[in-house]
Amino acid sequence: MSSAPVSGKIMSMGATMAPIITFYNESNWSKQNEEPDICDFTFGNPHDKPLDGYISAVQKSLAPQNKDWFAYKQSEPEAQAVIAKTVSDYLNHPFNAEDICITNGAFAGLNVVIKTIVDAGDEIIYISPHWFAYEGMIIGAGGKAVNLSINRETFDLDLEAIQAAISPKTRGIIVNTPNNPTGKIYSRETLTKLADILTAASEKNGRTVYLISDEAYHKIIFDGNDFVSPATIYPNTFLVYTYGKVHLTPGQRIGYIALPPEMENREAIHTSVNLMQAFSGWSYANAVLQHAIGDLVKLSIDIEQLQWRRDFLVDELTRLGYESNHPEGTFYLIVKSPIEDDWAFVEHLSEFKVFVLPGMTFGLPGYFRLSLTANDEMVKRSIPGFAKAIQG
């Protein structure tokens, strides 16, 4: 038995985050991120004032309308109804109010879903580049994290690799669309093929292989592109969403897990998700945010402004000799590092007060990521720094 002061499990979980933790605690960004004249493209945090209407919506919902206003809240029926209507309208697919499990954000939603379906040894597939916490959350549930890559040429799902990775122990696959960091929206055609693979695998395995659809950015879509939720294509999908992106308020936590009406064993799953929300530390949104949701669903950051930042940065970076992608959604841009070592380039770029996230922290070495939540002024001011950095 180990004499370590903490569990082996948390040490394994922590190890999966080592690159991003090192960046957070030891990079030049960690030392300079409070300085007022930097251009900070690292994380999806706000660099402008909060959204018009956000504060008044929350303020309004503080006024108690009954004695239970601040009582224990699970998923409040009124909030479930509002969310079911908006998501049904948006995806053009009906969701039932009772199938909306209101969480304190997508981090909680993903954790709850994974813990609800995974037993020791079960495999969950996740795909790189990846969000920081997928692997650790799978390990935390006692599962085995199976890592695949996207198709590096097209940034699309690699369906052959997925097919090949499925085993009798596969319990699910996490799909993130639109994708952080590639900005790719997976097409209906691709998702239909994926659904066929998962349906066949479920039949062969004699138990359901779930799709966990991380759709944190599903309302942040550029160029009028179509967004298709996997939940409208593959019935055994958990749709996980957060309002933290579309409101750009990641410190306020409200989101949901939506179960499609076509999901098998929906009642048993619903009961278990609700239990797991409680056991995971009461992973429901706070009372005030649930009361405010009717107003909050109407709010969004300015997508056109984000799109302007994308276009400006793509044009300017290309002009300077960088190779940038052209995201279809999300608020990220990924750019090839001019030198192989993306960490070294990111630290070099920081000498010009421009801060970006190295690809090695999210499973895409050789690239770096920009968050378009930097403000317009930072976006413009960053160009000379990018110009000098590529000159070596």
Add this chain to the structure above:
Amino acid sequence: MSSAPVSGKIMSMGATMAPIITFYNESNWSKQNEEPDICDFTFGNPHDKPLDGYISAVQKSLAPQNKDWFAYKQSEPEAQAVIAKTVSDYLNHPFNAEDICITNGAFAGLNVVIKTIVDAGDEIIYISPHWFAYEGMIIGAGGKAVNLSINRETFDLDLEAIQAAISPKTRGIIVNTPNNPTGKIYSRETLTKLADILTAASEKNGRTVYLISDEAYHKIIFDGNDFVSPATIYPNTFLVYTYGKVHLTPGQRIGYIALPPEMENREAIHTSVNLMQAFSGWSYANAVLQHAIGDLVKLSIDIEQLQWRRDFLVDELTRLGYESNHPEGTFYLIVKSPIEDDWAFVEHLSEFKVFVLPGMTFGLPGYFRLSLTANDEMVKRSIPGFAKAIQG
């Protein structure tokens, strides 16, 4: 491999809550709790208007003072400093600001602590009567829940039973003081003896046996009694607290895990607790509540009013022939069921529109629990119902 739609683990976890879930979904209370003329003593939910000052404190903290106002929040340094000062003053024991891990309530705090220290097969001792979720949370962490009883005569900790239950696999013990539901405050003498047992066990086992101190009610103390936190006596204690009780706002989630400055390996533990907060679904309090904490720590429900309710109910119930305890703290009262089957008595009592919680739901069959958060009017109005119910 099971073809069940959810994990075996969540089914085991859910089974531990079966009695309370049955009460919640199937008892007379479940059918009548919305009726306006009932006397509802079941759960610790508000039955009066919110605390003076609560809404204005939260409202004030909505106004952004910088661009990061609603950005990602872990434990905000200003909030940590406020909490460290108030808990240090209250317990007359110094806590460092950096050792305050701010959580979205005690449910989250307990879950995070248990998951941080427990590996598969590790044992955690918990003591009945017990809070609903201890056993399931231990199972959720892959641990083995070892159940003991209090001394049924004195309602004190049974130190001999604890000593006898410790094994080489013991990783911790959960102590809840003041205790829900007995209202017992464990004395300095008892806790010192417990600390000696745990210190000896840690030495013998070659690894730390932790004390998890669930102190959700530590500010709700009657008769000017002294409260002693185990964290001031046994260094390897996680102090878990929530403001949800003292504000009577269980739908708003803010609390903390405090590590005493004397804790061994504090830095490693701190790092792991913080990681586990993230991996458990971002178990930090929302931005707004962290900003408001300077004002919120000054607020409390009226303890004298609760004490009046305790005294009134104890006197009246005794007069009617019930055997009630006389709690030293918390907002609960436990009463012997006049018939052996507490569930049957609770349903019988409900015929008189008085609703209480049967002891079989919290590991104390033969008793029922009243929450003193019922309002004064309910307290007075309930007496004829109690009178009729005991007459059969």
